[in-house]
Amino acid sequence: MKVLITSLAYLPFVGGAELAVKEITDRIADCEFDLITVNLDGRQRAFERIGRINVYRLGRGKFGKYLFPFSGYKKACELQAQNHYDAVWAIMANQAGILAWRLKRKFPAVKYLLTLQEGDSWWQIWVRTFLIRPIYKQIYRRADFIQPISQFLARRAKALGYRGKLAVIPNGVDLVNFTKEFEAEDLSAFKKELGIAPDDKVVATISRLVRKNGIDTLIKAAKDLPIKILIIGCGKLETKLKALAQEIGVKDKILFIGYVNQRDLPRYLKISDVFVRTSRSEGLGTAFLEAMAAGVPVIGTPVGGITDFLRDEETGLLAEVGNPRDLARQIQKYLAQPALYEKIKANGVKMVMDKYDWRPIAEKVRQIFNEI
Numbered sequence: 001m002k003v004l005i006t007s008l009a010y011l012p013f014v015g016g017a018e019l020a021v022k023e024i025t026d027r028i029a030d031c032e033f034d035l036i037t038v039n040l041d042g043r044q045r046a047f048e049r050i051g052r053i054n055v056y057r058l059g060r061g062k063f064g065k066y067l068f069p070f071s072g073y074k075k076a077c078e079l080q081a082q083n084h085y086d087a088v089w090a091i092m093a094n095q096a097g098i099l100a101w102r103l104k105r106k107f108p109a110v111k112y113l114l115t116l117q118e119g120d121s122w123w124q125i126w127v128r129t130f131l132i133r134p135i136y137k138q139i140y141r142r143a144d145f146i147q148p149i150s151q152f153l154a155r156r157a158k159a160l161g162y163r164g165k166l167a168v169i170p171n172g173v174d175l176v177n178f179t180k181e182f183e184a185e186d187l188s189a190f191k192k193e194l195g196i197a198p199d200d201k202v203v204a205t206i207s208r209l210v211r212k213n214g215i216d217t218l219i220k221a222a223k224d225l226p227i228k229i230l231i232i233g234c235g236k237l238e239t240k241l242k243a244l245a246q247e248i249g250v251k252d253k254i255l256f257i258g259y260v261n262q263r264d265l266p267r268y269l270k271i272s273d274v275f276v277r278t279s280r281s282e283g284l285g286t287a288f289l290e291a292m293a294a295g296v297p298v299i300g301t302p303v304g305g306i307t308d309f310l311r312d313e314e315t316g317l318l319a320e321v322g323n324p325r326d327l328a329r330q331i332q333k334y335l336a337q338p339a340l341y342e343k344i345k346a347n348g349v350k351m352v353m354d355k356y357d358w359r360p361i362a363e364k365v366r367q368i369f370n371e372i
Helices: 016-026 061-083 095-106 122-128 130-141 151-159 184-194 215-224 238-247 262-270 286-293 304-308 324-336 338-355 358-371
Strands: 002-006 032-038 047-050 053-058 087-091 111-116 145-148 201-206 227-232 254-258 274-276 298-300
Touching: 002 061, 002 095, 016 053, 016 358, 032 061, 053 061, 061 095, 087 095, 095 111, 095 130, 111 151, 122 130, 145 151, 145 358, 151 304, 184 262, 201 215, 201 262, 201 286, 215 227, 215 238, 215 324, 227 262, 238 254, 262 286, 274 286, 274 324, 286 298, 286 338, 298 324, 324 338
Parallel strands: 002 032, 002 087, 032 053, 087 111, 111 145, 201 227, 201 274, 227 254, 274 298
Antiparallel strands: 047 053
């Protein structure tokens, strides 16, 4: 089977959706994959092969994103004439979804799979699509099959009028990477390198520094706790978050690490006692699952796809959205109750091992291609 993938971003620009495409396609040997995306920084090759995918990059930056339904459509038609695709696979209901929908209209025999990975809230989606609402609904309604990564996104598809085949298939975790062990001496040296004392309790978060991920809530919670915080990731709010830490007097408790490659994330998790992301909205939250695989108990919020895997006091702890005091209470609960800590840690590792291995997840996606 020949599949054309449409995605606004792709490697080396890494997010949960981009990692999912790479992990899934690497494990589907009986399909040929081409991918059309935006050359986000204008510095990437117009064509290269990454894993099992032929990657074609168009345009540049934000302007390239806006034009993607048009420039991508032209390229898709050229590639369709050459390769006669069996299916087009859109990664998210954005410009990539518009492109896939347009291709489906021109070539009705080509099956259309839509994967939903969006972490934005209903309100954000509603405002962003106000001027193109009829088109936005068609991205969903014209799909032959929709694969949301959470029940939250499945409900969104149905609310927007989709009545076709649907299967919730979550993102997975690279278990080999996130379950690997390190020598105690190596971890001690790493903590020392970061300026963390041997007895310091460490709370980590891994996310883009944007409002929806609630990093400000974590910074405010630090005021009431004897902890060190690792903020791993980058984003447009970095300067504001650093200013907030300075303003409320917790600058010395917080380390802004910046971007860390996936291969290096386990080392940071292994020196952490708790993982936190107090999301205001979330499509699923793969970073939680990666932390669980590494044996780090998590704290999240009851929003979006997080509730698919986080059961309060079973596989993690839940904190109120935007409430620093409640978050501080939940962190303290872990630190003060060793039995609860160990129970949640063990439950988290088992759940991820049982349900979030990329191999069976890729097989489920392969079955979708065979079914449509």
